Amino acid sequence: MAEPTAPIPEFLYGTAWKKDPTAALTEQALRTGFRGVDTANQLRHYNEAGVGEGLAAAYRAGIVSRSNLFLQTKFTYVHGQDHRLPYDPTASLSTQVAQSLASSLEHLGTGHVDSFLLHGPAMRQGWSADDAEVWEAMRKERDAGRARLLGVSNVGLHHLKYMIRAQPEGLAFVQNRCFAVTGWDREIRHFCREHGVIYQGFSLLTANLEVLAHPVVTDPAEKFGVTPAQVIFAFARAIGILPLTGTTNGDHMKQDLASRELQLPGKVVQQIERIAG
Secondary structure: OOOOOOOOOOOEEEOOOOOOOHHHHHHHHHHHOOOEEEOOOOOOOOOHHHHHHHHHHHHHOOOOOHHHOEEEEEEOOHHHOOOOOOOOOOOOHHHHHHHHHHHHHHHHOOOOEEEEEEOOOOOOOOOOHHHHHHHHHHHHHHHOOOEEEEEEEOOOHHHHHHHHHHOOOOEEEEEEEOOHHHOOOHHHHHHHHHHOOEEEEEOOOOOOHHHHOOHHHHHHHHHHOOOHHHHHHHHHHHOOEEEEEOOOOHHHHHHHHHHHHOOOOHHHHHHHHOOOO
16 A cells, blocks of 8 residues: 655754764654655765654654655756765666665665655756656656656756756655745746645755845744744745755754744845845
8 A cells, every 4th residue: 555645844943963972863864853754865965764763753642643744755867976876886877776765665664755866967057867767767667656746956057958858747845955046046936836836945044145144034933932043944934945954953853843833024025135245
């Protein structure tokens, strides 16, 4: 029997760079109320098995069930890995994708992930033949029921334009580091809106520390009795971003989730979006 599928949440908990505390932090995030978890089968930056340990602990404690949890993982090319590979590097790319996802499913203790992303294109220049092969393999995994939705991360607009022309079917998510200096990735957000794709933004705080201290953010934070971080997350949702947070602080986890209740005036949203000019 197929496992029930979870809705796309309003917030994702990112598990990159957590190392040994990954299991405890994943469980804590779920206890706090997160229902979406982002990881990758890339030991260089993630401890995906630790995510699975945190999920298992949360299941045992009755905090959450698999049916209402959104799990997202990624396939990462060899050049993005260290020596601890989740697949045979001599195998075809299609086989590497299948092996990587099979390993992820084992790590996460599930029969399917809700979202499976290509962690980044093979080259900076465009959508290559390698990317095309990987994407086709990812679609086969989706069609086999091992992944529900597909996406790409760490991409430029040129990648997406070429991808949509070459392989237009299946793109559900784009996940990028989001910088205020680029209008919060304005061009790619507009592309996503035009093509019915959900934009996931990460490093919304750590990539924009100067913005957190700007009066355009601090003034509404003071007015509404919230933190600058909460203003940024509320702003992100207002412009169509599904935000990720990777905080390791329990109070910040609660505050980040509470930002879902904050509705910013349109003028404030416009001012923050134009903060870089």
